[in-house]
Amino acid sequence: AQKITQTQPGMFVQEKEAVTLDCTYDTSDQSYGLFWYKQPSSGEMIFLIYQGSYDEQNATEGRYSLNFQKARKSANLVISASQLGDSAMYFCAMRERRGGANSKLTFGKGITLSVRP
């Protein structure tokens, strides 16, 4: 069974500084995808970044990067140069690569990030 763990209850970061949001996962599958989503107070789930389990390079998307440590089963999100608009809930999620209707996106509980001016 898949499991995503996000244990940080809430994070605070000063504007323009970097912050790391932790995510660990548990799966018996060799092939899977890891995702981070941002959910502002409006409710929409916004896709941020994707990492495939066989990708050798850590994924990067603008100010977002994913610190992927496969042996430790961790996929931490790093946000550089934090902005006030980064204040939101952040969810880590995982899906088996082979797809199909049984391949569900499993979410962690989420982490609240607050950026201070």
Added chain:
Amino acid sequence: ETGVTQTPRHLVMGMTNKKSLKCEQHLGHNAMYWYKQSAKKPLELMFVYSLEERVENNSVPSRFSPECPNSSHLFLHLHTLQPEDSALYLCASSHLEDLTQIPYGYTFGSGTRLTVV
């Protein structure tokens, strides 16, 4: 706009009312999902539709009734709801076969914030 549109954005209904939530996508995806997000709880997958066929129903009470008339539309019919059903209901869509399709994983709508009084 993500390409997945949910209406209405907000809904207040009494316990004896009947209402429907609507989700529409024109991304060419062939799977659609309903999620429930309650305060301080993880996202709960309610229903999965694959190629317009319901393939998963995660022990959801019968007062929630999904309908998928075609690959672009998904409904959630509500009747005789309870106050504990108040939550954000998120619709998502995805490709079944290939996780590397952009956007990766699922594309979410903005959600319907439901309040049962």
